[in-house]
Amino acid sequence: MTEKTTSTNSIKNWATDDRPREKMASKGAAALSNSELLGIIINNGNKEKSAVSIAKEILKLSHDNLSELGKMSIKDLQKIKGIGIAKAITIAAALELGRRRQTEDILERKVVRNSNEIAEYLKLNLKDYRHEVFAVLYLNRANKIKSFQVLSSGGLTGTIADPRIILKKAIEEEATSIILTHNHPSGSLKPSKADEEITYKIKQAAAYLDIKVLDHIIVSEEGYFSFADEGIL
Secondary structure: OOOOOOOOOOHHHOOHHHOHHHHHHHHOHHHOOHHHHHHHHHOOOOOOOOHHHHHHHHHHHOOOOHHHHHHOOHHHHOOOOOOOHHHHHHHHHHHHHHHHHHHHHHHHHOEOOOHHHHHHHHHHHHOOOOOOEEEEEEEOOOOEEEEEEEEEEOOOOOOOOOHHHHHHHHHHOOOOEEEEEEEOOOOOOOOOHHHHHHHHHHHHHHHOOOOEEEEEEEEEOOEEEEOOOOOOO
16 A cells, blocks of 8 residues: 655645745735745645745746736746646736726726826736737716726737727717827837827817817836827827
8 A cells, every 4th residue: 555645845734824824814915925925826836846836936937026927928827837727827817906906996086187197007007918009098078087998909019099999989988088098018108100190090080079089198117108298199
C-alpha cells in the first residue's frame, strides 16, 4: 500500500497566522501582501508550489506592478505553471471588479466641468487596454454622465469610429451631448490627421440631431490631450 504524502509547499502546513485566509479574517485585507491577496484568488497551488508562490511568479511577470498586472491577458496569465484557464479567468475577473470599483463612484456623481476631471475618469477606464479603443461618454442636459461605451477596438496604432453607431446610442441614451475619447497605447498624445477628421465628421453629424460634441480626449499613460482645450474642436 502506497503511503499518501502531503506537499510541504501546501498552505495548510503553514502556521495559522501565516495562512492568507486566516490572516485576512483576523487582521483584515490591508495586512496582506499583494502576493497573499492574489494567492487567495488563486485558491490552491500544485505539488510543487503553494498558491502564494504562484502568485509571486505572476507578480514577477508583471514586474511587481499592479497596473501592469491589470493589462495581462488570460493567455499571459496561463504562461505561469499552475495557472489554467479557470484560474486565469478568475484572476482577470477580480482585476476587472477592482477597476470597475474605481470608476463606478465617479460615474455615479460625475458632472462634467472640465477636461482634467473627465480625463481622470477616462484614464481609469482605458489604461489597461494594450490596443487602441474608441469610446464615448453620453451626458444629459445637466452635463452628468449617463453612460460610458467602448464602441470599437483596433490594433496598436488605430481604431475606426462609426458616427452612425455613436449617434444611434446617443439617441437611445437620450443624451444631449457627448464626449469622444480614445487611448494611445504608444504613449503619444499628439492627435493624428485621422483623429481630427473623424472628430469634425461626428461633430457635424451630431449637430443635425441637436447633440453637442463637448470634447474629444486622447488619453495615455503620459497624460491626456483635449481637443476643446486646444481650440481645435
